[in-house]
Amino acid sequence: MAVAVDVSRFENVSMAPPDPILGVSEAFKADTDATKLNLGVGAYRTEDLQPYVLKVVNKAEQLMLERGENKEYLPIEGLAAFNKATAELLLGADNPVIKNGQIATVQGLSGTGSLRLGAAFIARYFPGVKVLISSPTWGNHKNILSDVGVPWSEYRYFDPQTVGLDFKGMIEDIKGAPNGSVILLHGCAHNPTGIDPTPEQWEAIADELEEKGHMPFFDVAYQGFASGSLDDDASSVRKFASRGFEMFVAQSYSKNLGLYAERIGAINVILPTADLAARVKSQLKRLARPMYSNPPVHGARIVANVVGDSVLFDEWRAEMQMMAGRIKGVRQKLYEALLSKDKSGKDWSFILKQIGMFSFTGLTKSQSDNMTDKWHVYMTKDGRISLAGLNLAKCDYLADAIIDSYYNVK
Numbered sequence: 001m002a003v004a005v006d007v008s009r010f011e012n013v014s015m016a017p018p019d020p021i022l023g024v025s026e027a028f029k030a031d032t033d034a035t036k037l038n039l040g041v042g043a044y045r046t047e048d049l050q051p052y053v054l055k056v057v058n059k060a061e062q063l064m065l066e067r068g069e070n071k072e073y074l075p076i077e078g079l080a081a082f083n084k085a086t087a088e089l090l091l092g093a094d095n096p097v098i099k100n101g102q103i104a105t106v107q108g109l110s111g112t113g114s115l116r117l118g119a120a121f122i123a124r125y126f127p128g129v130k131v132l133i134s135s136p137t138w139g140n141h142k143n144i145l146s147d148v149g150v151p152w153s154e155y156r157y158f159d160p161q162t163v164g165l166d167f168k169g170m171i172e173d174i175k176g177a178p179n180g181s182v183i184l185l186h187g188c189a190h191n192p193t194g195i196d197p198t199p200e201q202w203e204a205i206a207d208e209l210e211e212k213g214h215m216p217f218f219d220v221a222y223q224g225f226a227s228g229s230l231d232d233d234a235s236s237v238r239k240f241a242s243r244g245f246e247m248f249v250a251q252s253y254s255k256n257l258g259l260y261a262e263r264i265g266a267i268n269v270i271l272p273t274a275d276l277a278a279r280v281k282s283q284l285k286r287l288a289r290p291m292y293s294n295p296p297v298h299g300a301r302i303v304a305n306v307v308g309d310s311v312l313f314d315e316w317r318a319e320m321q322m323m324a325g326r327i328k329g330v331r332q333k334l335y336e337a338l339l340s341k342d343k344s345g346k347d348w349s350f351i352l353k354q355i356g357m358f359s360f361t362g363l364t365k366s367q368s369d370n371m372t373d374k375w376h377v378y379m380t381k382d383g384r385i386s387l388a389g390l391n392l393a394k395c396d397y398l399a400d401a402i403i404d405s406y407y408n409v410k
C-alpha cells in the first residue's frame with residue numbers, strides 16, 4: 001500500500017542555481033532576439049555560427065558502419081586501441097615513458113570524467129593532500145574536487161593590472177603550499193584567461209614543484225586546438241614527463257575533435273616503473289566500476305580510427321588548424337574593431353596575446369550583465385567570452401557591446 005504523505009520528504013530540497021557555464025546556453029536558447037550571440041560555453045561554431053562536425057569524424061563513423069562493429073561492453077579501462085592512441089598523442093609515440101610502459105591510461109567520460117577519476121584516486125590514496133588550483137580556473141575544477149572530498153586552495157595566476165600571468169605570485173603560492181601537494185595545471189590555453197606560461201616559466205614552475213616534492217596534475221582539454229599543433233600544445237606536459245615527475249594528466253576530445261557529446265577522454269598517470277603503472281591502472285579501474293562500470297565505445301572508436309590511419313590523421317590536423325585559424329581570425333578582427341571604435345587609447349592588445357578559444361575581457365559582473373541584458377551577448381559572469389562562438393560579421397557588434405558595457409556600466 002502506498003504511504004500517503006502530506007509533506008514531501010523532498011521538501012527541504014532547494015532549487016539549485018543555474019550552472020555558471022552551461023546555464024548560459026539555457027538562457028541563450030530562451031532569448032528570442034534575432035541579434036543574440038552565444039559566447040558562453042566553449043563550443044566551436046562555423047562562420048555561420050552553426051555547430052561543426054569534423055569531416056574526418058564523419059569518415060571515421062562511415063568506416064565503423066562498414067565494419068559493422070558491435071555494441072558489446074568495453075573493458076572497464078576502455079578501448080585498448082584508444083588508450084594506446086591517446087597516450088601516444090599526449091607524449092609522442094617514441095617517448096620513453098610509453099616505450100617502458102610507465103603510464104597507466106584509462107578511458108574516461110571526457111575531460112570532466114577523467115579529472116573526476118584522478119580526483120577520486122587522490123581522495124583514496126592520498127587522503128588529506130591538498131590540490132592547488134589557479135585563480136581563476138575552469139569553475140568545474142572546484143566542484144570536482146569538493147564532491148570527492150579533496151581539499152583545495154588557490155594559487156595566484158592572473159594579474160588584472162597587466163592582464164597577464166602573475167608569475168611571481170604563482171611561484172610564491174606553490175612555494176608556500178605544504179610539501180607534497182598536488183598542483184593542477186592547464187596544459188595549454190588556460191581557461192578562462194587564455195594566458196599560458198612561457199617555456200622558461202614552465203621550466204621554473206617545474207623546478208619549484210621538484211624542490212617542494214609537489215605532484216603536477218595536468219588538465220589537457222585543448223591539445224591541438226590552441227595553436228593548431230598537437231605537439232606544441234603538449235610541450236608543457238612533455239617537459240614535465242621528461243624530467244621524471246610522477247603525475248596525472250586528464251585529456252579531452254571535446255574540442256580538438258569536436259566530440260563534445262560523445263564524452264571521450266582519458267586519465268593518464270605517469271609513474272617511475274611499469275609495475276607501478278599496472279598497479280595504479282588496476283585501482284583506477286576499481287574506482288570506475290562502481291561509478292559507471294565501463295565507458296561508451298563510439299567516441300573511443302572515432303579517436304582510434306582517426307589517430308590510427310595516417311590519411312585521416314593528416315586530415316584531422318588540417319581541420320584543427322582550420323578551426324584554430326578561424327578563432328585567431330576573429331580575435332584579430334575583434335581587436336581591430338575595438339581599436340577603431342574606442343578613441344580613449346585603452347590598450348586592447350591583451351585580446352591578441354591570449355590564446356585558445358577564450359578571451360578574458362576584464363568586464364565585471366555588472367558589465368557582463370549589461371552585455372547580456374542590453375546587447376543579447378551571452379557570456380560567463382567572470383568576463384570570459386568564447387571566440388569560438390563569434391564570426392567576422394559580428395565583431396563590430398560585439399565591439400560596440402564591449403565598449404558600451406566597459407565605459408557606461410560601473
Ligand code: PLA
Pocket residue numbers: 021022040041042043109110111112113138140186191219221251252253254260265
Ligand atoms: N577542462 C577544462 C580546462 C575545460 O575548459 C573543459 C571544458 C573541460 C576540462 C571539460 O570538458 P569535457 O568534459 O567536455 O571534456 N570547458 C567548457 C565546457 C568548454 C564546460 O564548461 O563544460 C567551457 O565552456 O569552459
